[in-house]
Amino acid sequence: MKKIALLVMAMSSTIAFAANKDAALDAKALTVIQRDFRDKGIAKVDRVKQDQVQALCTQYRDHPPHALQDKLEKEQLAAVKYPADGKLMGDWKAGEKLAQSGRGLTWTDKEGDVVGGNCYNCHQLSPKEIAYGTIGPSLLHFGKMRGNTPDMQKYVYGRIYNAKAFNLCTNMPRFGHVGALTESQIKDLVALLLDPESLVNKE
C-alpha cells in the first residue's frame, strides 16, 4: 500500500514538474512571439495577439475540452450576420473567380485590394480545375448531393462566414467574421457551391 502511494506521489511530482517547465516555456515562447515580429505593409504586429478561439485552439492543439468548445462555438454562431435581404445565393461565376484567387491580407497585398476566397488552395471544387488543395474536404458536386434548400443555403453561408461556429478549431478561416470577404462575395461562393448551374455541380 505504502509503495503504491509513494509511486503515485513520485509520478504526480514528475508531472507537476513537467507542467511547470511547460508553463515557463509557454511564457517564454509568447514573449518571443510578441517581441520578434515587425509591422510590414498592411500586416501589423497586433495580428499576433490571439483572440479567445485562437488561444484555446493553440493551448489544446486543436482539441479543446468539449464544454469549452461548445460554449465558444455557440458564441461564434451567435455573431454570424446573415444578409438583411434574406437572399443567400449570388452569382456562381463570380464565386468561381473568387475561389481561384488566393490573394489578400498578406504584407505584399495593399489596403483595399480585393481579397480572394482562397478556396482552391484547400478544396477541390470544379472538376475542370486540377490544381486544387486537399487541406479541406473535396466540395465537388456539393450542391448536387445536398440540394439547395433555404436551410442548406443558410448553413453554407454561415460556414463560410465563420467556420469556427461549426467546428471550433477547424483550419478554415472565419472569412465573414474577420471582414475578409464581403456579404456579396460570400453569396457568390454560396452560389458556386449550391447553384445547379455551377461548374461545381456539373460532370
Added chain:
Amino acid sequence: MGSPMKIRAAVKDGITEVKILMGHAMETGLRKDAAGALVPAWFITEVTAKHQGKVVLEAQFGTAVSKDPYLVFRFKGGAKGEKVSVSWLDNKGDTRSDEVEITEKV
C-alpha cells in the same frame, strides 16, 4: 560585364556533353514592376559555344527563354583537357565569355 557562367563539359564514348548555366534576368519587356511601370526588355540574344576555337553551337534566344538560362548540347569529339568556351551577348550589348576544360564523364 555579365556575371560568370557555370559550364560543365564532359566527354564519354567520343561525345562531349556541355551544360551551361548563364546568370541573366531575361526580362521580357512585358513584366510590370511593383509601381506598375513596364520593366524594359533585357535578354540574351545570342550564345556561341566553341571547342578548341571551332564553333560547336550557335543559339539565338528570344524573351521566352527562362531567367538564368540553362542549355545542354552534345558534339562529337572532345578530349580530356581540351577547352570549351561559351560567349553570350544580350540586347543591351552586354556580354560574357567563360571557358572550361573537358573532363571525363564517369
Added chain:
Amino acid sequence: MVNLERRQALKTGGALGLWGVFASLGLMPSFAHAEWNKTLFSAKSMNEALDLIGAVLPETSGDIQLNVPEIAENGAVVPISVSSSLPNATQIMVFVDKNPNVLAANFNLPAGTETFVTTRVKMGQTATVIVLVKADGKLYRAAKEVKVTQGGCGG
C-alpha cells in the same frame, strides 16, 4: 535599330573599350555567323513566323523526340528537351504557340554537333510547344501541349 548599329560597330572591329579588353585576352566573342533575327523573334503567331521562314507547317515527324512535362508547376520555367535521329540536321527551332512572341529559341548545329538540345522556356499559359527541325534542307515538326498550373498559395 540600336542593336543593328551596334552590331555594325562590332563587325567593323568597333572601338568599345570592353571589346578591346576581350580581344586582348583572346576572348573576343564571335557572333558573326548568324544574326539575331529581330523580325522572326517578334512574330506574334505561328502563321506569321512560318510566313517569315517561308514555310508551311510541316507534318509531325516520328523521328523527333520532344520531351516536355505535361504539367508545369510553374510557367516561368518549362524544361524542354529535343533530340532527333534525322540525318544532316542543321537547325532546331522552339516555339510556344500562345506566347506573345512565339519563337523562343533557335539553334544552329554545325556538322559534328548532335541533334540534341535541352533548355528552359517561359509559358504565360497552357500552350503547345512546337519544335521544327531542319534536316537536309527540309522542315520536320514535333509538338506537345504543356498545362501551366496555378501555383502554391496563389499569392
Added chain:
Amino acid sequence: MYTRIILTLALAIPCLAIAGDDKSAEEIAKYREMVSDGNPAELDEMRGEELWKTAAGTKKASLEKCDLGKGAGVVKGVYAELPRYFADTKRVQDLESRLLTCMTTLQGIPEADITSKPFSTNNYKSDIEGLVAYVVGQSKGMKMAVSLKHPKEKEAYEIGKRIFFYRAGPYDFSCATCHSENGRRIRLQDLPNLTTNIGAQRAYTTWPAYRVSQGLFRSFQWRINDCFRQQRFPEPVFGSELTVALTLFLAANANDAVYDGPAIKR
C-alpha cells in the same frame, strides 16, 4: 549530377504516394525531375564563395576567419549542424544570424546595412543570401546532426515547437495549419508534415533553394518569412530568436537525413 537525379527520383516516390489521387502527381514529379538538372543556385554558390573570400567592410577583412561552429574558416559540413549554441555570443544561432555576427564583428559592416535588405530581388543581389548559398552547398551529402545537448538548444527546440503551433492573424493560421498532417497539398503543391521526421527531412534538406517561380535563390530565413507572409502574420525580425528557434525545431526534426541543398523548387 547523376546522384542528384537519383536522389530526386527517390524523393519523387513519396510525393507520388502522397498526391497520387490522379495522374497530375506523376506529371508534376516528371516536371520536378526535369527541372532538377541545371540548378541556377550554383551561380549563387559561386557568387557566395567569392564574397566569403573577398575583403570587405571597414575592417577590410574576408570571412575566412568566421567560425560557423566547426572552427574559424571551416565551411565544409557546418550547415548540417546548424543551428547550434555559440559560446562567444552565448546564444543559439542559425546560419544567417551567425553570418550576421561574423560580418559585423570581423568585417565591421553595420548590422542595419545587412538586415535592412537581407533578401534578393530582381534588381538586387543580397550578399548574405549569396553567402548562404555557398555555405549550404558545402554540406551537400552530409548527414543532418543538429545538437540538442546544450540547455539553450533544448530550450530553442521547445520554443520553436510552440511557435510552430501558434495560431493567430486574420485567418487563424499557424505553421501547423499546413504542415502537420500527412498527404495534404495546397493547390498542387504537396505539403510536408513537419512534425514527423520524414516530412521535416524531406523539406529541410532541400532548403535553401532556387525558386523558379521567382527566378531567385532563397535562404531558409526567406522561406520562414514567406510562410508567415502566407499565414497573414507580420514579418519576423531577421536573425531573431523567433526565427532561430523555429529553424532549430525544423532542423532537429530533420536529423539523420542527408542534406541535399541548395535545391531547385517551383
